[in-house]
Amino acid sequence: MTPVRTALVIGGGIAGPVTALALRKAGIDATVHEAHPAEQDGGAALTVAPNGLNALEVIGAAGAVRAAGRPIPAMAMGDGRGGRFAEFAGLPGLPASHVLARADLNRALHDHAAAQGVKIEYGKRLTGAEETAGGVTAHFDDGTTATADLLVGADGIRSTVRRLIDPAAPGPEYTGLIGIGGVASGSGVTPDPDTMYFAFGARAFLGYWWTPDGRVAWFSNVPEPDAATAFASRNTPPARWLERLRDLHADDVPGGALLRHSRAEDLFVLGGIEIMPRVPHWHRGRMVLVGDSAHAPSPSSGQGASLAIESAVELARCLRDLPDPAAAFAAYEGLRRPRVEAIAAAAARTNEEKSAGGPAGPVDPERMFGFVQRFRIDWDERVTA
Numbered sequence: 024m025t026p027v028r029t030a031l032v033i034g035g036g037i038a039g040p041v042t043a044l045a046l047r048k049a050g051i052d053a054t055v056h057e058a059h060p061a062e063q064d065g066g067a068a069l070t071v072a073p074n075g076l077n078a079l080e081v082i083g084a085a086g087a088v089r090a091a092g093r094p095i096p097a098m099a100m101g102d103g104r105g106g107r108f109a110e111f112a113g114l115p116g117l118p119a120s121h122v123l124a125r126a127d128l129n130r131a132l133h134d135h136a137a138a139q140g141v142k143i144e145y146g147k148r149l150t151g152a153e154e155t156a157g158g159v160t161a162h163f164d165d166g167t168t169a170t171a172d173l174l175v176g177a178d179g180i181r182s183t184v185r186r187l188i189d190p191a192a193p194g195p196e197y198t199g200l201i202g203i204g205g206v207a208s209g210s211g212v213t214p215d216p217d218t219m220y221f222a223f224g225a226r227a228f229l230g231y232w233w234t235p236d237g238r239v240a241w242f243s244n245v246p247e248p249d250a251a252t253a254f255a256s257r258n259t260p261p262a263r264w265l266e267r268l269r270d271l272h273a274d275d276v277p278g279g280a281l282l283r284h285s286r287a288e289d290l291f292v293l294g295g296i297e298i299m300p301r302v303p304h305w306h307r308g309r310m311v312l313v314g315d316s317a318h319a320p321s322p323s324s325g326q327g328a329s330l331a332i333e334s335a336v337e338l339a340r341c342l343r344d345l346p347d348p349a350a351a352f353a354a355y356e357g358l359r360r361p362r363v364e365a366i367a368a369a370a371a372r373t374n375e376e377k378s379a380g381g382p383a384g385p386v387d388p389e390r391m392f393g394f395v396q397r398f399r400i401d402w403d404e405r406v407t408a
Contacts, residue, residue: 027051027342027351029171031161033149034178035059036129038314038331040136040143042177044082045339047141048402055141056161056169058148058178067204067293068124068240069322070095070219073117074398075329078336081402084135091131092123095219095232100386103224103275109386112217114396120325122219122232128328149183152310159309173309173348175338177331180299182316189304195297197250198321198374200228202293203264204242210284212239212277224275227268231281241281243268244296244323244374253295261287296322298367305360306352313338318363324370326395334359336400344406354406366395 028051032043035057043053071079071088079085096119101107113119133143148164152174160170176184180195214220214233222229231241245268247253256264265287272278299319305312314331324330337358341351 026346027172027348029053029158029173031056031159031169031171031174033161033174033176033184034182034314034316035133035143035145036177036179036314037125037132037328038177038316038335040132040141041079041082041084041332042175042313042335042338043141043143044084044136044139045336046175046342047139048082049339049343051172051339051342053141053175054169054171055136055143055177056147056149056163057143057145060146067202067242067291068122069128069328070325071121071123071128071332072325072329073114073120073396075326075332076118076121077399078329078332081336081400083139084132087131087135088123088128089121091127092121093235094119095122095217096120097215097218098221098388099218100221101223103222103229103272103278105276109388110218111388114389114392117396120219149178152184152187154308154310173311173342176310176312176316177314177335178316180297180315180319182312184310185302185312185316188307188310188312189302192302192304193300195319196300197253198296198298198371199246199248199253200296200374201245201247201253201256202242202296202322203245203268204240204291204293205265205285205289206234207239207241207281207284208237208286210239210277210280212280214239222275222278224272224278227271227275227278229272229275229278229281231277239281241278241285243272243278245271247295250295257292257294259292261290261292264290264292298371301364305356306348309348311338311348311352311355318359318367320363320367321370321374323373324366324395326366326370330363330366333398333400334363336402340400340402340404341406345408350408351406354408358406362398369395 030053046053096113345351
């Protein structure tokens, strides 16, 4: 039985409450410390894939997440002229992916965690941590501290915990793409409600799907080689962005129609899309990373949220079954690193395809998605070193 009884979870995004719930299931009392003063609204839409939903089933949160989103089982990939590379209705035997706003996913996870007795403290921005033989103490910018047996960094792509573990750790890298989203009304485009569409246009990539209010939600990935320009894009007035997007997708089907029927006030400019390069050290002493702080693939993977959820559950299994944090953290990294790095590499290739106009060859759904989406965590299986 592990001697770990308490944990500090730094970060209240997706990975934070899931980690706390999984640790609670493993018999470890965890408190989440979130830097922002309250739950954050806004943010882009994202997908929780079948493997993410399966991991959420382990901690009893899958129902709450399904209720906050909408199932979209099918996918269609094509070019900007309206042609199709591939269409498939999901992988046999798996649940449908769910699409939902990031804010809705965060709220569902926070509410479920609170209902299960997980404490979430807001306005707690981590500034440092110190370890002793028996625990770790976190220091926050409001002058308070908290102490537990271990500290989990679920604090995202710009993780403070990552720097505490390894001051030389890499930071996020720009992918060469700018992310922008919006909605179109009255465009005449009528997507199948059960299908997510991906169109590799001549000059930019477009994804789109039907929404229950009858509009069409979309996102565009705009190639931009200069990182400074990409990150300054958030300061560009939405009306100027809409003008540029209409030009980029003018000859695309159905991109041209969707952009002509979109409003500047409905645009969401994500800015430069980032990923985490390989992080050499996931843990040190009584501190460990989970989610985007350790592995943040490109959104092209469709797996950022699902991989974070998986890792949170796997970390809890390892702490449940191994005798000390060092052994548990090593086993956790051994379980997770090969998988997340393989998925990140595949997403990087997808980013290249977005800039090149689409896949170079035929698309085999099982080959492309099977390894990723068929992954399941067996909570009852014991972890060995």
